Amino acid sequence: MQNVLTVAIGACFGLIGVVFGSWFTARRQDRMWLREQKLKAGVGFNTAAGQLLDYLRQEQVADGGVGANELVGRMQEARSALYLLCAGDTVDLADALARRVWKAQPTDSSEDHNETLDLLRRFTHQLRQEIARP
Structure with missing residues (x-):
């Protein structure tokens, strides 16, 4: 009887270990997925914003460049992802940057x-700071 009790206690501890291990692994994978999605959205937003800024300022866009409407669409899609995934400070800066890029004109001064x-x-x-946070 004592052997059965010892085995049952050992099995319970093993089961508890498996449950906690699974929980920690799932949590880690969720954080990694979120980080990856933030990175994708940020890269897409930065790229589209930079290309749109160049386009609106009448500077050269890479060969095979796309039009302003497509760049705006890419920027908006990435910005929507940032809204869903990122903290308020990051979203606020993305909004400010989007407004600033849309107002860009070829006549803007170098200071602007x-x-x-x-x-x-x-x-x-x-x-980058938000992505680096654990």
Whole structure:
């Protein structure tokens, strides 16, 4: 009888270990998935915003470049993902950057352009910090 009790206690501890191990693994995978999705959305947003800024300022877009409507669509899709995945500070910077890029004109001064690029850098920095958080 004592052997059965010992085996049952051992089995219970083993089962508890499996349950906690599974829970920790699932939690880790969820964090990794979220991080990957934030990274994809951030890269898509940064790329589309930079290309749209160049396009609106009448600068050269890469060979086989796309039109403004497609770039706006890409930026909006990535921004929607950022809304769903990221914290308020990151979303606020993405909004500010999107508004700034949409207002870009070929006649903008270099100071305006530099402020837009600074906003892009701040957004990238904020997103990098958010992705790095455990």
